[in-house]
Amino acid sequence: MLRTLRQRITVADIVVWIIGLAIAFVVVYGSIKTLQAGKYDARVWIDLTITGLALGGVYALIALGYTIVYGVLKMINFAHSEIFMSGPFTAVFLALALNKSGFWNSHPFISILLVTILSAVVSSTLAILLEKIAYRPLRNAPRLVPLITAIGASFFLQYAFRGFFGSGLQAYPELDILKGTWTFGTIPVYKTQVVVIVSALIMMLILYGFVMLTKMGKAMRAVSEDKDVAGLMGIDVDRIISTTFAVGGAAAGLGGILYILLFPVVHFFMGFIPGLKAFTAAVLGGIGNVPGAFLGAMILGILEAVGPSLFLNGMGIAAPYQLKDAIAFTILVFILIIRPSGILGERITQTKA
Amino acid sequence: MSKRLLIVFSALILATLVLSACGPQASAYECTDSIGCVTVAPGDPIHLAYAMVINGPDATLGIDSRNGVEIAIAEKGQLLGHDFQLTGEDDGCSAEGGQAAGTKLAADTTIVAVFGTSCSSAARVAVPLLSQAGFVIISASNTAPDLTLPGNENNWPGYLRTAHSDTFQGAAAAQFAVDYLHATKAATIHDGSLYAESLANQFAESFKGLGGTITAQEAVDPNQTDFKSVLTSLAPGGPELIYYPIFIKAGALITRQAKETTGLENVALMGADGMFSPDVSSGAGDASEGLYVSSPDLSAFSAKYSTFFLPKYQEMFGSEPISIFHAHAYDAAWIVMNAIEKVAVQDADGTLHIPRQALRDAMYATTGYDGLTGKLSCSPTGDCANPVIAVYEYHAGEYPPVKVWP
Numbered sequence: 001m002l003r004t005l006r007q008r009i010t011v012a013d014i015v016v017w018i019i020g021l022a023i024a025f026v027v028v029y030g031s032i033k034t035l036q037a038g039k040y041d042a043r044v045w046i047d048l049t050i051t052g053l054a055l056g057g058v059y060a061l062i063a064l065g066y067t068i069v070y071g072v073l074k075m076i077n078f079a080h081s082e083i084f085m086s087g088p089f090t091a092v093f094l095a096l097a098l099n100k101s102g103f104w105n106s107h108p109f110i111s112i113l114l115v116t117i118l119s120a121v122v123s124s125t126l127a128i129l130l131e132k133i134a135y136r137p138l139r140n141a142p143r144l145v146p147l148i149t150a151i152g153a154s155f156f157l158q159y160a161f162r163g164f165f166g167s168g169l170q171a172y173p174e175l176d177i178l179k180g181t182w183t184f185g186t187i188p189v190y191k192t193q194v195v196v197i198v199s200a201l202i203m204m205l206i207l208y209g210f211v212m213l214t215k216m217g218k219a220m221r222a223v224s225e226d227k228d229v230a231g232l233m234g235i236d237v238d239r240i241i242s243t244t245f246a247v248g249g250a251a252a253g254l255g256g257i258l259y260i261l262l263f264p265v266v267h268f269f270m271g272f273i274p275g276l277k278a279f280t281a282a283v284l285g286g287i288g289n290v291p292g293a294f295l296g297a298m299i300l301g302i303l304e305a306v307g308p309s310l311f312l313n314g315m316g317i318a319a320p321y322q323l324k325d326a327i328a329f330t331i332l333v334f335i336l337i338i339r340p341s342g343i344l345g346e347r348i349t350q351t352k353a
Numbered sequence: 354m355s356k357r358l359l360i361v362f363s364a365l366i367l368a369t370l371v372l373s374a375c376g377p378q379a380s381a382y383e384c385t386d387s388i389g390c391v392t393v394a395p396g397d398p399i400h401l402a403y404a405m406v407i408n409g410p411d412a413t414l415g416i417d418s419r420n421g422v423e424i425a426i427a428e429k430g431q432l433l434g435h436d437f438q439l440t441g442e443d444d445g446c447s448a449e450g451g452q453a454a455g456t457k458l459a460a461d462t463t464i465v466a467v468f469g470t471s472c473s474s475a476a477r478v479a480v481p482l483l484s485q486a487g488f489v490i491i492s493a494s495n496t497a498p499d500l501t502l503p504g505n506e507n508n509w510p511g512y513l514r515t516a517h518s519d520t521f522q523g524a525a526a527a528q529f530a531v532d533y534l535h536a537t538k539a540a541t542i543h544d545g546s547l548y549a550e551s552l553a554n555q556f557a558e559s560f561k562g563l564g565g566t567i568t569a570q571e572a573v574d575p576n577q578t579d580f581k582s583v584l585t586s587l588a589p590g591g592p593e594l595i596y597y598p599i600f601i602k603a604g605a606l607i608t609r610q611a612k613e614t615t616g617l618e619n620v621a622l623m624g625a626d627g628m629f630s631p632d633v634s635s636g637a638g639d640a641s642e643g644l645y646v647s648s649p650d651l652s653a654f655s656a657k658y659s660t661f662f663l664p665k666y667q668e669m670f671g672s673e674p675i676s677i678f679h680a681h682a683y684d685a686a687w688i689v690m691n692a693i694e695k696v697a698v699q700d701a702d703g704t705l706h707i708p709r710q711a712l713r714d715a716m717y718a719t720t721g722y723d724g725l726t727g728k729l730s731c732s733p734t735g736d737c738a739n740p741v742i743a744v745y746e747y748h749a750g751e752y753p754p755v756k757v758w759p
Contacts, residue, residue: 040589047615051581167412169605169636181615190613263578265606265636267410273576305582313586319572321583322545 020337023330026311033314040309046187048306054193054262056301057200061255062278063285063293064207065127065248071224071288072244075135075143078150080252081275082157083127087119087253089161089266092170094118099173108177112257120253126157127249128242136238162268172264192261203254204294207247211290220244224288277304277328284332286345295343299335303328382700386708388487391465393435395703399693401426401686402461403441404454404469404479410602411446413630413675415471418493420670421682422468424662427669429690433699437690441468444475446600447546451475455482464488465707466689468682472600473497473547477507484509487709489716491689491737492516493682496626497547498555501736508734511713515681515688515726517649517740519548522625523555523598525742526647530594531563533744533758534621540568540592542583542607544575544599552598552625568592575603580610588616598625598647605636612640621645629677629745631752642749645757648677649726650743652756658725673753681738684724688737692716 034040062084069077077083095115098104104111134153138146178195181188211217222230223240231237259274260266277300285296307327308320317323335343384390393399403422405415419441426437442454451470458467459482466489470476476495483490492500492514499505501518530536541557543549550572557567568590571583584607587595595617597607604624611617623645624633634641651658658680666674692715698706719737720730727739745754 040586043615044585044589047585048582051579051585055579167409169410169602169632171605171609171636171638174639188615192613259578262581263606264609264638265578265602267602269410270578273578304579305585308582309586319570321586322572322574324577324582325574 016337020334023334027331027334030311030313030315034310034312035314037314039313043187044309045306048309049302050189050193050197052302052305053298054196054301055305056281056298057196058255058259058262058274058297059278059281059301060200060294060297061203061251061258062274063282063297064204064251064290066279066282067285067287067290067293068207068211068220068244068248070282072220072241073135073139073146075146076150076279077130077135077245077248078147078275078279079130079134079153079157080127080248081271081278082154082161083123083130083249083271084252084256084259084275084278085266085268085271086126086157086161087123088172088256088260089165089170089268089270090122091115091119091257092172092260092266095172096170104173105176108175112175116254116257119257120250123253123256124246124249127245127252130157131242131245136241158268158271165268167268170266172260172266174264175261178261196258196261199254199258200294203251204290207251208290210247216240216243280329280332284335284342286342289342289344292342292344299343300328300332303331307331382698382704382706384706384708386710388709390709391463391707393463393705393707395434398436398438399432399465399705399707400438400440400461400463401689402458402464402467403439404444404451404458404467404471404475404483405441406444406446406450406471406475407441408443409445410632411472411600411627413601413632414446414494414627414678415444417674417676418468418471418678418682420666420674421493421679422686424665424669424679425683425686425690428665429687432690432694433697433705434703435705444470444472444479446472446475448474448478451477451479452482455479458488459483459486462486465693465709465712466491468493468685468689470495471678473500473551476500476512477547480507480509480512484511487511489513489689489692489709489713491685491716493685494626494678495548496522497551499551501732501734503734513685513688513716513731513735513737515685515724515729515737516678517738517742518736519552519555521740522647522742523552524559526552526556526596526598526623526625526744527559527563527565529645529647529744529758530560530596530623531565534594536565536593536621538566538568538590538592539594539596540571540587540590542571542573542580542587542595542597542599544603545572546575546599548627549597549599553596556596556598573599573603573607575600577603578606580607581614584611584614584617588614591616592620594621594623596623598627600627601630601632602636604628605633605641608633608637608644609640623647623744626677629754631675634747634750634752634754637747639749641747644747644754645744646747646754647742647744649681650741650756652743653727653741654680654725655723655727662725680725684722684726684729684737687724688716688719688722688729688731691722692719 178191281297281300282293285292308324312320407415444450444454473495490512496519498518499507541553543553626648629648695715696711722729731737744758746757747754
């Protein structure tokens with residue numbers, strides 16, 4: 001027993017574990033120091049956490065697209081960040097037009113509904129087209145080929161949008177009913193943040209229900225298990241894959257609207273960073289797993305918002321927010337050292353096995 | 354294509370033969386310049402280049418400067434029978450972009466002068482490359498102090514600028530915070546770029562010197578969109594002013610998010626000349642109300658600015674200026690063209706020789722040039738600016754912002 005254990009532990013494992021311990025030490029030590037210093041009161045921590053949750057909500061909806069496409073096709077759709085950008089970037093023109101006519105603030109619910117539908121439809125359509133044009137012809141090619149195509153498609157879409165709409169910033173008009181705060185107990189929370197967190201949660205549940213409970217969802221899971229066998233069982237694989245892209249695209253379009261509620265500015269490059277983060281969140285949660293993507297996104301969001309203040313401030317490091325991505329990704333490494341298949345990743349392999 | 358080339362070549366050869374046969378035996382020009390000469394054949398244009406940010410979210414800064422250069426070139430027309438040709442590269446407003454643009458331009462030996470870079474971070478890496486290639490480099494918008502600091506390793510021969518150094522701007526911003534806003538506590542945010550960092554530090558230093566307290570000095574990644582967490586962490590210090598001298602995109606987002614951060618609703622917000630753009634106004638929306646930016650004082654510009662330059666800009670580009678350094682770029686272009694005119698040697702056949710070191714010397718020797726941005730004289734390390742800084746205030750939905758100080 002002991003000997004087999006010794007054989008199984010390699011030098012690489014030890015190095016990885018030392019890195020893991022070092023990260024854990026910095027996190028714990030930094031947090032204790034910060035909390036001892038008492039520079040921030042409970043209110044600040046709550047604000048930061050809520051900011052993180054709202055950010056996580058946006059990442060979650062983008063991550064869903066990565067994760068279901070991976071689940072079905074076993075490929076990373078790197079152009080997904082541009083699918084995410086396309087929705088709100090197109091819908092901004094509707095929003096501006098509505099605002100000009102005064103409709104935007106006189107009928108805020110209808111306006112936001114219209115904008116949301118447009119965004120979801122644009123993203124979804126683009127995702128279907130992308131699959132048909134760029135991925136379907138390569139479905140049986142080696143796995144790296146569609147990956148490279150995805151990167152190419154990503155650039156193509158970015159610069160196509162730049163060509164159409166210019167490289168400047170476009171701002172969404174402000175929605176009067178979402179200005180200000182709601183108070184929960186004694187804590188005022190910005191309305192936009194509440195809306196984002198709640199909608200992200202609802203959309204995640206709907207999507208999970210779709211995958212787990214509907215016939216289409218069942219077919220999707222079947223294709224994910226084995227495309228060829230699913231085809232033999234009478235499932236139209238092409239249609240399922242198109243549906244997967246459509247659903248992922250729609251989620252990205254909806255995520256885009258949540259994103260602009262928080263950060264109401266769009267430009268052609270806006271998808272890149274959130275897309276990267278959402279991909280990370282999907283891996284963190286266990287790629288291919290819908291609740292995992294949500295959980296991963298929330299963790300990443302909170303880490304980014306709270307991490308720099310909590311871990312680094314106490315150690316006297318100046319300007320910690322410069323390092324927020326470094327912190328978030330370091331923690332990601334740490335979690336993946338402990339659970340290489342992501343937080344919820346293992347369950348899937350167990351049920352599949 | 355090859356046929357046309359052949360025709361051009363044969364025409365050139367023919368011309369050479371004819372000229373050498375019947376022309377007066379002109380003594381061939383001998384280049385004695387220590388770093389070489391540029392030879393411009395008869396009929397060829399004088400090659401000028403730019404390295405400015407012309408793509409991406411900060412593009413208005415570079416395009417606006419390029420427009421300024423183009424106006425000057427159009428106004429000048431020809432120099433000793435040669436047209437000007439302007440080509441360029443995107444400096445990306447970043448060190449990586451500066452590296453790429455610098456490397457590409459340095460490889461082209463026909464270039465006489467480079468206008469740029471737009472951003473100091475790009476200058477840090479592009480200027481050494483361009484300087485070693487023998488070009489003169491003149492920037493309309495680099496403001497990092499060390500680029501022209503005597504004896505500094507970042508002060509390269511052949512580099513000049515018509516933009517003011519941040520030493521002036523940071524100090525002026527601090528003066529404004531104390532005199533006009535009566536602020537005693539301020540926080541700064543920079544984006545890690547050379548421009549923003551040196552400006553934020555300069556501001557902090559001057560502000561402390563005037564008796565104020567700096568509650569925090571933060572930094573962010575300009576590619577991010579979420580600045581709420583950093584803003585939330587600034588709130589407990591209770592700053593009355595947040596100074597974030599960064600660029601358009603992140604600047605617009607911070608402006609918008611600061612108004613939505615608990616504890617910062619009524620804090621005064623201030624940026625610098627990098628945020629003087631209609632994109633800030635549209636990007637920040639209603640939140641731009643009351644945003645201050647320091648910038649070159651447009652009212653100190655010469656009368657020619659409004660009588661000639663602005664109409665010409667409208668005519669050539671169909672809009673009002675879209676950023677703030679067009680006049681500096683225009684002056685830079687004139688300084689270059691005047692210096693070329695001074696040092697260029699013309700053969701009888703029209704061939705133009707431009708000795709590179711002599712050109713540098715001529716540019717450094719510029720004194721009392723009557724530019725749009727004031728009377729310009731260049732220092733031996735390349736500072737040509739006549740810095741008059743003012744503070745402007747944005748009002749929601751309006752551009753340009755209104756001058757409020759001094």
